[in-house]
Every structure is written in C-alpha cells, then in structure tokens.
Amino acid sequence: MEFCKNKLKIKVEFINDLDLGKQAKDLGIKIWQTPSFLFIVFGFTAMIIMTATYFISKNYEDPSVLVISECLVVVVVFILEMLVTRFVEQITKLNRMKSEFVSIASHQLRTPLSAIKWETELMLKKFKKGLNKKQVKNIENIYAINQRMIHLVNDLLDVARIDQNRLILKKQKFNLVEIVKEVVAETVPKAKPRNIEISIYAKKKLPFVLGDAEKIRLVVDNLLDNAVKYTNSGGRIKIGIFKSNDSLIFEITDNGVGIPQEQVGRVFEKFFRSDNASRYQTDGTGLGLYIAKNIIEQLDGKIWFQSIENAGSVFSFSLPINKQ
Amino acid sequence: MANKKILIIEDEETLQKALTQYLEEENFEVFGAMDGEKGVEMVKKEKPDLVLLDIILPKKDGFKVLEEIKQNENTKNIPVILLTNLESIEDIQKAFDKGATTYLVKSEYKLEDIVKKINETLK
Numbered sequence: 001m002e003f004c005k006n007k008l009k010i011k012v013e014f015i016n017d018l019d020l021g022k023q024a025k026d027l028g029i030k031i032w033q034t035p036s037f038l039f040i041v042f043g044f045t046a047m048i049i050m051t052a053t054y055f056i057s058k059n060y061e062d063p064s065v066l067v068i069s070e071c072l073v074v075v076v077v078f079i080l081e082m083l084v085t086r087f088v089e090q091i092t093k094l095n096r097m098k099s100e101f102v103s104i105a106s107h108q109l110r111t112p113l114s115a116i117k118w119e120t121e122l123m124l125k126k127f128k129k130g131l132n133k134k135q136v137k138n139i140e141n142i143y144a145i146n147q148r149m150i151h152l153v154n155d156l157l158d159v160a161r162i163d164q165n166r167l168i169l170k171k172q173k174f175n176l177v178e179i180v181k182e183v184v185a186e187t188v189p190k191a192k193p194r195n196i197e198i199s200i201y202a203k204k205k206l207p208f209v210l211g212d213a214e215k216i217r218l219v220v221d222n223l224l225d226n227a228v229k230y231t232n233s234g235g236r237i238k239i240g241i242f243k244s245n246d247s248l249i250f251e252i253t254d255n256g257v258g259i260p261q262e263q264v265g266r267v268f269e270k271f272f273r274s275d276n277a278s279r280y281q282t283d284g285t286g287l288g289l290y291i292a293k294n295i296i297e298q299l300d301g302k303i304w305f306q307s308i309e310n311a312g313s314v315f316s317f318s319l320p321i322n323k324q
Numbered sequence: 325m326a327n328k329k330i331l332i333i334e335d336e337e338t339l340q341k342a343l344t345q346y347l348e349e350e351n352f353e354v355f356g357a358m359d360g361e362k363g364v365e366m367v368k369k370e371k372p373d374l375v376l377l378d379i380i381l382p383k384k385d386g387f388k389v390l391e392e393i394k395q396n397e398n399t400k401n402i403p404v405i406l407l408t409n410l411e412s413i414e415d416i417q418k419a420f421d422k423g424a425t426t427y428l429v430k431s432e433y434k435l436e437d438i439v440k441k442i443n444e445t446l447k
Contacts, residue, residue, distance in 0.1 A: 110409040111336055114430040118342040121435050126349045150431045168413045 004137065033092070035085040049073050050314040071135050080097035095163070102160040106153045113153065116146045146171070155287040157268065158218075162294045169212040173322035176248055177241055179201045179242055183220045184239070187228060194233040202241040208317040209248050211299040216319070219295055222250050223315050229257035229284065230277060230313075247301070247318040255312040264307060268293040274310065290316070327353040328446055331372040333363035333389060334407070335381050339430070343376065346435040352442075360384025364392050367399050374442060377424075379380040379408040379415065387422060403445045407438070 023034045053073050056124060057066040120143040128136060161167040176202075184198055191198055209216075227237045231254045242250045259267060259274050266272045273286040296303040296317045307313035330352045334340045337358070344354045355370055357363040361383040367375060375393065379386035386406065393399045404427040408415075411429045419427050425445055428438065 070350070107409055110431045112408065115336065115338040115342065117431065118339065118346070122342050125436065126346060153431070249432050291327050 024266070033088075035050050038088060038257055039081060039097070042084070043210075046074065046077040046081075049077065100160075100164075102156050106157045106160070109153050110150070113146060115148050116142065117150065120146065152285060154284060155291060158291050159287055162291065167294065167298065169215055169295065171210055171299070172213065173208040173210055173324070174213040174216075176250065176319065177206055179213060179217050180220055180239060180241060180250070183217060183224055187221075187224050191203075191228050191237070194228075194235075196231055196233070196235050196237060198228075198237045198239070199242070200239045203243075206241060206243060206248060208322045210322045211319050215295045216299075219292040219317065220250070222292050223250075223317075226288060227252055227254040227256065227313075230254070241292045243321070244318070246321055246323075248321060250315055250316050251314060251316040253312065253314045258309040258311050258313055259305075259307040260309050264305075267305065268303070272299065327351050328374070328375060329353045329355065329370060329372040329443065331357065331363070331366055331370060332376045333357045333360065333366075333381065333386070334376070334378045335359060336378075342387075343435065343438070346440045347439070347442075350439050359370045360386065360389045363389050367393050367402065368396070371399070372402060373446060375402055376438075376442075377404050378405045379406065379410050379419075385437050387418060390419065390422045390424060405438075405441060405445065407433075 020031050020034050020036055023036055024031045032282060040286075044289050050070055050073060053069050054066065057069055060066070091260060120139050123131075123139050124136065124143065131139075158167065180202075184200060224237070224239075231237060235255050238253045240253075242249055242251075260276060263272075263274045267274070268289050269286075270290040271286040272290075273284055277284065293303050295321070299319060301317055301319040303315070303317040305313055305315040325375075330347055332340055332343050332347075332354065334356070335358050337385065340356050340358070344356060347354045355366055355372065357366045360381040361411070363375075363377070364384065366369060366372075377386050377389060386408065390404055390406070393402060400423075404423065406419045406424045406427045407425070407430055409430050410429075416427050428441060428443055433441075
C-alpha cells in the first residue's frame with residue numbers, strides 16, 4: 001500500500017515537473033530557465049550523442065563495443081543532467097526565498113515607519129505650541145530621516161517585485177511634463193541650500209505618453225535626486241522633454257561628478273555605486289537606476305546615458321506616445 | 325452642525341492614537357476598534373459617517389469587514405477608506421471590487437493628506 005502511494009506520488013511529481021508554465025511561475029523565472037526545460041534539452045542532447053555513438057561504433061565488428069559505449073554515454077549524461085538541474089533548482093529556490101524575505105521584512109518595517117511619520121507630523125502640525133526652535137528642528141530631522149527610510153523600504157520592495165517578475169505596471173495615458181514639474185517643485189527645497197539651479201525646457205503642447213504615472217514619477221524622482229546629489233554647489237541641472245517619432249524623450253543634464261569611464265557598463269546593475277559616487281556621497285543604495293531601467297523597459301521604453309568623469313552626466317529615457 | 329463621526333479600525337495602537345488625535349484636532353468625533361469583529365459591531369452601533377479600515381486585522385480581516393459593511397442594508401452606504409501598508413494590484417483591485425471608496429498606503433500619506441481625502445469623501 002505504502003509502495004502504491006509512493007508510486008503515485010512519484011507519478012504526480014513527475015507530471016508537475018513537466019508543467020513548465022507552473023514551474024516558471026512558482027520560481028519567478030522564465031520558462032527556458034526552468035530546471036525541467038533544461039532536463040528536456042539534456043534528454044535531446046543524450047539522444048543525439050547516442051545516435052552519433054551508434055554510427056561511430058558501427059565501424060567495429062564486436063557488438064559489445066556499441067553496448068558498452070552507449071551505456072557509458074548514458075550514465076555520464078544522466079549524472080551531468082542530475083547535477084545541473086538540482087543545482088539550478090537550488091539556486092532559483094534560494095533566490096526566491098531571499099526575495100520573499102525582503103518583501104515580508106519590508107512590509108513589517110512599514111508599520112513602525114508609518115507610526116514615526118504620523119507621530120512627528122502630529123507634533124509639528126498640532127502640538128507645536130510650547131516647543132522651542134531647537135526642538136522643532138529636531139523633530140523635523142526625525143521626520144526627514146524617516147522619509148528616507150520609507151524611500152529605502154519602497155526601493156527594496158520594488159526590487160523584490162522585479163526579481164520575482166511581479167512588478168505589475170498600469171498602462172494609462174498621462175502628461176509627462178506635469179509629472180516632471182511636480183517632482184521638480186518637490187526637489188527645489190533640497191537643491192536651493194546648495195545653490196543648484198534646476199530648469200525645465202519643454203514645448204507647450206506635447207502629446208501624452210502611455211505608462212504608469214506613479215512609477216514614472218518615481219523614475220523622474222530617482223534621476224533628479226541623483227543629479228542633485230552628485231552635483232557640486234552652484235551647479236546647474238537642465239531637464240528637456242521633446243518628441244522624437246513615436247516617443248517622448250526625457251533628458252536630464254547635470255554638471256556633476258560624472259561616472260568613471262571604466263564603470264559606465266555597470267551603472268544599471270543592482271546595488272552598483274560608482275567609486276567616485278561613494279566617495280562623494282555616502283548616502284545611496286545603488287537601487288534607483290536598476291529600478292528605473294526595469295520600469296522603463298517594462299513600459300516599452302528605453303533608458304540610456306552619457307557621462308564624463310568630473311564634467312557631468314546626461315540621463316535619458318523614452319516612453320511611447322499614446323495614440324488613442 | 326454636529327461633528328462628523330469617523331470610525332478607525334486599526335490594530336496598531338500607536339497608529340490608532342496618532343490618527344485619533346489628529347482627527348479630533350480637526351473636529352471629528354472619533355471611535356476606534358482594534359480588531360475586525362469589534363469593527364463590524366461598532367459600525368452597526370455607531371453608524372459613523374466614514375470608516376478608516378486596515379486590512380491585516382485580528383479576528384476578521386479588513387476585506388471581510390468591508391464585505392459585511394457593504395452587505396448590510398443599514399451600513400452599505402457608509403464610505404470606507406482602506407488604510408493599509410499592503411499595495412499589490414490584487415489587494416487594491418479586491419478592495420474596490422468589494423466596495424471601498426478609496427485605497428491609501430499608510431507610509432505614503434501624511435495625516436494632513438488623509439484628512440483631505442476624508443473631507444473630499446464626505447462632501
């Protein structure tokens with residue numbers, strides 16, 4: 001009875017193994033990356049090698065040469081198959097567990113962060129009376145640093161979603177120029193104390209683009225935040241928005257620290273921070289551009305940049321124009 | 325004119341208190357419930373003008389609470405604003421399908437903006 005159960009279990013597991021779509025979804029990877037797909041590829045490879053062995057051994061008269069060589073090939077290929085598929089499965093499972101951990105931890109972190117945000121706001125807006133200037137400043141600092149933490153947790157959540165192929169984006173039409181103006185207005189207070197000037201150049205009647213307005217706001221915010229962070233006091237940041245064929249192009253130019261030539265290929269990698277950026281500003285996770293690239297590409301746009309160390313950078317992205 | 329009544333269904337005491345204090349300062353009459361079951365009970369008893377509802381709650385989750393509010397003839401017209409830290413598209417869709425008026429992510433909203441949303445909803 002126990003044997004029958006085991007047999008049934010093995011059969012069910014085998015059928016599950018062949019469900020490539022389900023496996024890809026469970027592991028958060030593409031179908032061609034699933035262990036079962038690799039297993040099938042190995043199977044075909046084994047068949048081809050065996051056929052080749054047959055034709056080679058045909059030249060020998062003793063039939064046992066054929067049998068032994070075929071057996072040897074099968075054993076070697078099978079062991080290799082087992083090793084590779086187990087290895088891939090283990091890595092993908094670990095990767096998924098890591099992403100899930102980040103996701104759960106980030107959700108749990110958000111509750112105390114919301115509490116700090118609301119308590120400090122309550123103090124500053126409703127119970128400010130009786131507090132001296134120093135105390136108000138201290139509470140404002142707590143509020144600002146907490147906002148940074150919220151931003152970081154949101155970044156981690158986005159990265160976890162990207163890694164699990166679960167970043168779901170809306171496709172709606174919206175006015176890119178309006179969003180850029182709003183983000184600039186929010187950033188000016190950060191740029192002003194360092195005398196950094198931000199200007200926007202855009203024609204009056206530009207078409208709407210197609211994408212997720214909230215996530216594009218995040219991309220613009222990340223690009224502008226980087227520009228401000230890595231530009232020296234008294235620097236200039238120029239933003240241009242223009243039409244090119246079926247797309248709108250967003251372009252942000254700064255005269256900041258730039259990116260060293262030998263590191264330009266790694267700019268959009270997760271957790272990457274260039275050497276001079278880390279020296280210039282210790283605050284930063286290296287997640288902003290990785291998230292931006294994934295969002296833009298998922299919305300059928302492109303993102304690119306040009307940079308010269310100690311002279312500045314130009315970051316650009318394109319988004320499809322709404323045609324309806 | 326009598327102050328508008330708001331019911332906050334939220335299990336995190338600090339968040340509940342901060343929201344209550346801010347709303348009271350804005351001249352709302354505020355009630356609180358720390359779990360889903362109590363929340364449904366309070367909606368029936370107090371007939372608030374608006375409910376602020378968390379999703380992850382003990383005893384009965386926010387979706388179930390929302391469903392019960394919207395299925396009851398006496399309470400189905402009370403606007404419910406979901407106030408949570410979950411933000412997956414599935415959760416947002418589920419909330420609107422069940423009759424939520426607005427969906428707000430706690431860490432993204434200042435108390436000031438929550439009050440704005442409440443006033444817009446009560447207009």
